[in-house]
Amino acid sequence: MAQYSRVSGTVGLITLLNPPVNALSAAVRQGIVDTLDKALSDRKVKSVVICGHNGKFCGGADIREFSSPLTGPPLIPLIQGVESAAKPVVAAIDGVALGGGLELALGCHYRIAHSKARLGLPEVHLGLLPGAGGSQRLPRLIGVPAALDLITTGRHVTGAEALQLGLVDKVTDRNTVDEAVKFALSVADQPPNSRRVSTFPCPRHPDLDALFEGAMQRVRQRARGALAPVACVQAIRAAATLPYAQGMERERELMATLFTSGQARAQQYHFFAQRAVGRWSMPSGARWDTTKPGAVHKAMVIGLGTMGRGISVALVQAGVSVVAMETNEKQLMEAKQAISSMLERGAKRRGVAPALDKIRYSWNMEPAADVDLVIEAVFEDMALKKKLFQQLSALCKPGTFLCSNTSGLDVDQLASETRHPELVVGMHFFAPAHVMKLLEVVYGSRSSPQAVATAMELGKRMGKVSVAVGNCRGFVGNRMLKPYLEQAFFLLEEGTTPEFVDQVLEEFGFAMGVFRMSDLSGLDVGWRVRKADGLLNVSEGHSARIRQGCRYSPLGDLLCEQGRFGQKTGRGWYQYDKPGGRVAKPDPWLHGFLEKFRTQHGLVAHRIDHQEVLERCLYALMNEGFRILEDGIAAGPEDIDVIYVLGYSWPPHRGGPMFYAGMVGLQKVLERLEHYHQEHPDIPSLKPCNLLRKLVVNGSPPVHKWREFLKKPQSQL
Numbered sequence: 001m002a003q004y005s006r007v008s009g010t011v012g013l014i015t016l017l018n019p020p021v022n023a024l025s026a027a028v029r030q031g032i033v034d035t036l037d038k039a040l041s042d043r044k045v046k047s048v049v050i051c052g053h054n055g056k057f058c059g060g061a062d063i064r065e066f067s068s069p070l071t072g073p074p075l076i077p078l079i080q081g082v083e084s085a086a087k088p089v090v091a092a093i094d095g096v097a098l099g100g101g102l103e104l105a106l107g108c109h110y111r112i113a114h115s116k117a118r119l120g121l122p123e124v125h126l127g128l129l130p131g132a133g134g135s136q137r138l139p140r141l142i143g144v145p146a147a148l149d150l151i152t153t154g155r156h157v158t159g160a161e162a163l164q165l166g167l168v169d170k171v172t173d174r175n176t177v178d179e180a181v182k183f184a185l186s187v188a189d190q191p192p193n194s195r196r197v198s199t200f201p202c203p204r205h206p207d208l209d210a211l212f213e214g215a216m217q218r219v220r221q222r223a224r225g226a227l228a229p230v231a232c233v234q235a236i237r238a239a240a241t242l243p244y245a246q247g248m249e250r251e252r253e254l255m256a257t258l259f260t261s262g263q264a265r266a267q268q269y270h271f272f273a274q275r276a277v278g279r280w281s282m283p284s285g286a287r288w289d290t291t292k293p294g295a296v297h298k299a300m301v302i303g304l305g306t307m308g309r310g311i312s313v314a315l316v317q318a319g320v321s322v323v324a325m326e327t328n329e330k331q332l333m334e335a336k337q338a339i340s341s342m343l344e345r346g347a348k349r350r351g352v353a354p355a356l357d358k359i360r361y362s363w364n365m366e367p368a369a370d371v372d373l374v375i376e377a378v379f380e381d382m383a384l385k386k387k388l389f390q391q392l393s394a395l396c397k398p399g400t401f402l403c404s405n406t407s408g409l410d411v412d413q414l415a416s417e418t419r420h421p422e423l424v425v426g427m428h429f430f431a432p433a434h435v436m437k438l439l440e441v442v443y444g445s446r447s448s449p450q451a452v453a454t455a456m457e458l459g460k461r462m463g464k465v466s467v468a469v470g471n472c473r474g475f476v477g478n479r480m481l482k483p484y485l486e487q488a489f490f491l492l493e494e495g496t497t498p499e500f501v502d503q504v505l506e507e508f509g510f511a512m513g514v515f516r517m518s519d520l521s522g523l524d525v526g527w528r529v530r531k532a533d534g535l536l537n538v539s540e541g542h543s544a545r546i547r548q549g550c551r552y553s554p555l556g557d558l559l560c561e562q563g564r565f566g567q568k569t570g571r572g573w574y575q576y577d578k579p580g581g582r583v584a585k586p587d588p589w590l591h592g593f594l595e596k597f598r599t600q601h602g603l604v605a606h607r608i609d610h611q612e613v614l615e616r617c618l619y620a621l622m623n624e625g626f627r628i629l630e631d632g633i634a635a636g637p638e639d640i641d642v643i644y645v646l647g648y649s650w651p652p653h654r655g656g657p658m659f660y661a662g663m664v665g666l667q668k669v670l671e672r673l674e675h676y677h678q679e680h681p682d683i684p685s686l687k688p689c690n691l692l693r694k695l696v697v698n699g700s701p702p703v704h705k706w707r708e709f710l711k712k713p714q715s716q717l
């Protein structure tokens, strides 16, 4: 709803009221229509201010309403009504003006913003475009290049940047509503005719064709297969080339296509899933809303390789005092330099001073005695980590949380090395740790709810989306990655090439196919893990393609034996012009090697098509996701989907692997897995999981109902 009052004698003040972000629900839209009517018909009122309750202007259209038919007044004529008002209307922008919220402000005749307010048109992240006139008004106000940037990236700008762009008329550090009322008084006698943005001509640009061609290329590259960014460019092009009314018609057509697309549904699901994972629970019954996190003022990071450096930066930027520790003196000096420059770059981007005084360096463990939390980021070696946890347990003050940035090792084993296993949790960061938004928080069988709450809260402070998951090999993300990678290797054995597999996966929307990704992260990483797992030993009298009783592809190991570790050695699944080179080129040597391998092992190459690559790689991965749900390692499908979109570059417009399974149809996924498992009975990961069968038997319920079919966690509280 919206509240109305008259202030300073002649200013009608409309306050949007719909906590927490004053989203434009049907009731709010009706409220605006009614209160605007009141203000315009009140002869004492000379000008109007629109603001939001509780220091937030407006978070945009109410996304929850998108899944049901429209009720209440539509937004486009509402904003048109504001713009055509005969009395000046001023938007007082505090907190946020996003999506429909900013579109409403664009309909006002003046915009006054707090310098720290965040403004933006993030609809592209919801699979939409700014479809309440935003795509037509913004370019008219700030020019086509800036509008293209804001609308296609969905990025937020501060009030200060908005002023530079010409998006707002004035910025203040004081009370925004008071300033807006003062401003409204000052323009009360000026007819707003010349202030209606829809009547502005779109600023000319010397080469529109090149501008739009470049923009189109960029959005296609950034989000392969996503419809919304392309539609955003098309809508802005309409603004630049057509009269306003025709541009609005084009905006409406494009919006209608997007609105009914599965992609918008997937991205809106992803929006709510990111928030749902914050409401975590543990099998013990402990929950986010009943557990108080411990305070973390001071933390220690042990091991300053790539991960440790990124984690240190993320902590400092979150306001935590950090002791960064590394025993190798040369590595310590290099890390110090790298961390300082990362902090300086980050501070410059955010327009603040770098908090270099928040971090100090140590080559020994002594400072651990005085910190609230330790994150170890040493080499992925269980023996090394165990020793470290023993030492930490003896050194730290009572109550210090001990966290491991392991990407898949057993958290219980680490906890068992300590005197207080309840204080131990996994914090699995993703590289680069100061950039990537995902954090897997891994609870072991003895982790206390408070330790989990502390790690979850710390993740949030670092600007991350934290997902609480159970302890198993590879946790959620890497556990699901294993069958996906395996299928890709098997497909090579059976007749295809790395280029074809990558092409199919990239067309699906992954930023990088599995082989290019493997070259980037280094083939030796997995090789070391397989070595530690005893997988490199071929049992006597057995084929090299069988290990520990299951089908195994030794292709990756064979490449590593040749020193082909990927980009860093200039050779991997592809060739590069030099070690460290980035442009992957097909490698005739690799093709010959694959042929030789097939001959050696009596394999006859067959034609593998697009569908088989996609289904075998993705359905095997999804099947593991169902197993993870069945095992209670993830609390719900949203947890898995958030992990995959934010940590493994699963395309957001496909929602995440579990959401995608629902889109494809669970029945179809089951049938195809059954088909492939029949063809390859020696690959256990293709055997359909019981939960998938159960869901199909129960009529393939939508993803938000799957939790009803999962085992209820047993409360031990």
Ligand SMILES: CCC/C=C/C(=O)SCCNC(=O)CCNC(=O)[C@H](O)C(C)(C)COP(=O)([O-])OP(=O)([O-])OC[C@H]1O[C@@H](n2cnc3c(N)ncnc32)[C@H](O)[C@@H]1OP(=O)([O-])[O-]
Binding pocket: 020, 021, 023, 059, 060, 061, 062, 063, 064, 075, 096, 098, 099, 100, 101, 122, 123, 126, 128, 129, 130, 131, 132, 272, 275, 276
């Ligand atoms: C023709 C149409 C054209 C227009 C299209 C649009 O405007 S599209 C929209 C364009 N706008 C956007 O894309 C903006 C989307 N919103 C955001 O980016 C952020 O929420 C924020 C920056 C506004 C606040 O961040 P923060 O970290 O302070 O808080 P938080 O993120 O945790 O949210 C708190 C609660 O509010 C909820 N909620 C929030 N917004 C909406 C909404 N619009 N609707 C409904 N609900 C919304 C959110 O789910 C959560 O609920 P929960 O889980 O507690 O039940």
